[in-house]
Amino acid sequence: MSSRFCHCSSLHLLIGLFIFGSISAISAHENEDPTIKTMEAFSGYPIHESNSLVSDFVSSLSVETQTLQNQIDELSTFSDAPAPSVTRILYTEKDVLARRYIKNLMGLAGLSVREDAVGNIFGRWIGDEPELPPVGTGSHIDAIPYSGKYDGVIGVLGAIEAINVLKRSGFKPKRSLEIIMFTSEEPTRFGISCLGSRLLAGIETLANNLKSTVDGQNISFLDAARSAGYANDQDDLSSVFLKKGSYSAFIELHIEQGPILEEEGISIGVVTAIAAPASITVDFEGNGGHAGAALMPIRNDAGLAAAELALAVEKHVLESGSIDTVGTVGILELHPGAINSIPSRSHLEIDTRDIDEKRRNTVIEKTHRSATTIANKRRVKLSEFKIINQDPPALSDKLISEAAEAASKELNLTYKKMISRAYHDSLFMARISPMGMIFIPCYKGYSHKPEEFSSREDVTNGVKVLALTLAKLSLH
Numbered sequence: 001m002s003s004r005f006c007h008c009s010s011l012h013l014l015i016g017l018f019i020f021g022s023i024s025a026i027s028a029h030e031n032e033d034p035t036i037k038t039m040e041a042f043s044g045y046p047i048h049e050s051n052s053l054v055s056d057f058v059s060s061l062s063v064e065t066q067t068l069q070n071q072i073d074e075l076s077t078f079s080d081a082p083a084p085s086v087t088r089i090l091y092t093e094k095d096v097l098a099r100r101y102i103k104n105l106m107g108l109a110g111l112s113v114r115e116d117a118v119g120n121i122f123g124r125w126i127g128d129e130p131e132l133p134p135v136g137t138g139s140h141i142d143a144i145p146y147s148g149k150y151d152g153v154i155g156v157l158g159a160i161e162a163i164n165v166l167k168r169s170g171f172k173p174k175r176s177l178e179i180i181m182f183t184s185e186e187p188t189r190f191g192i193s194c195l196g197s198r199l200l201a202g203i204e205t206l207a208n209n210l211k212s213t214v215d216g217q218n219i220s221f222l223d224a225a226r227s228a229g230y231a232n233d234q235d236d237l238s239s240v241f242l243k244k245g246s247y248s249a250f251i252e253l254h255i256e257q258g259p260i261l262e263e264e265g266i267s268i269g270v271v272t273a274i275a276a277p278a279s280i281t282v283d284f285e286g287n288g289g290h291a292g293a294a295l296m297p298i299r300n301d302a303g304l305a306a307a308e309l310a311l312a313v314e315k316h317v318l319e320s321g322s323i324d325t326v327g328t329v330g331i332l333e334l335h336p337g338a339i340n341s342i343p344s345r346s347h348l349e350i351d352t353r354d355i356d357e358k359r360r361n362t363v364i365e366k367t368h369r370s371a372t373t374i375a376n377k378r379r380v381k382l383s384e385f386k387i388i389n390q391d392p393p394a395l396s397d398k399l400i401s402e403a404a405e406a407a408s409k410e411l412n413l414t415y416k417k418m419i420s421r422a423y424h425d426s427l428f429m430a431r432i433s434p435m436g437m438i439f440i441p442c443y444k445g446y447s448h449k450p451e452e453f454s455s456r457e458d459v460t461n462g463v464k465v466l467a468l469t470l471a472k473l474s475l476h
């Protein structure tokens, strides 16, 4: 029998912490659910007698809210933008310092820490049955230019605190619990979103393409990674791949990044699916020329082609008729960028998403047709229309969602099921592990801007739900 059973408090937990559901749910299914039999065999007590032990355990979960807030604030100072903005770009000096900060906290939490060739950082709390696939959790700490301090960070610092919460409560995991700090969820530097989790999911084309990927300054991905201390002895990034089944479950805590939870006064969002994202780059080329001397009829203005395409993207998105279809031209660059020069080149980066993949693909097709039509009409060259990524949506795992719902109930927190319109590393973890996500409200739904904010109470609630869900999953 495992050492877990030598600890009195752990014994209680085993009795009380039934995996997927509150005690009332357990009682209702107790005859048909084989897990109850297993738990009873383990503990030697009938599960249904453990109501008060569950509530004792749940009320013993205490988050050090002030410490966590201090960490959130401190991490935000590793930034290339003045506060309250945060800019933290992959493999820059600030990113490296922030990574050191996270590894230190993982160490202080007693986790065993490792990093892979692209700098995904893993901190493992070894369970009583270390040979079982662990339960994973985590998120990212990179921050797009002039953004805020909660996006991703809550899922990393919050996960470390969740482990501390469980340790303080006397809990002993059966499966190991592992925090992952993913490399570059944001596409800022190399144009590739969820770079670390895509690689973990074993996407070979990405591992190959990264050998020749450069940033806007023509610095190669591998040189940048090496400057941060990664990818040192290898060009082959397939060492990062994880096998399917490496985790028994993966659950990410994140701010909602939308207004629904706050507007409805609900504490927790249990994510049922993550919308399908796509990104596209487009280049137009014209002849440029003098802004005064070149008359309007002879111009082929690459800037106006870009402007027209940006409006076409909006039109095609709205034509879908669904509120779930969105499209954004987040980057629009003109060359040479002088007030008295007709743009000779333009570059757009288009982000479009939908929970419905087919509808999202229709937007991409229509956008492509518009780019061709606009180029012909304006006599500019469509020199590139490149789909950078065109990912399918991901569904959450039912059992993981149920565990998060049960945790919310046991903590007396209101919750609702919802979709994630933002993408997350969980989108790719879903390829190798059952996946779930927990959302907390954020002020007015603000995200990707400095005003991003979640209250201490909401952060604390999220950490507690994460801690309790991890505890349940670790005993499964």
Ligand code: GLV
Pocket (backbone or CB within 6 Å): 185, 186, 421, 422, 423, 424
């Ligand atoms: C993530 O940052 C996203 O853009 O959804």
Ligand code: MN
Pocket (backbone or CB within 6 Å): 151, 186, 448
């Ligand atoms: Mn983000």
Ligand code: MN
Pocket (backbone or CB within 6 Å): 140, 151, 152, 185, 254, 424
């Ligand atoms: Mn994020």
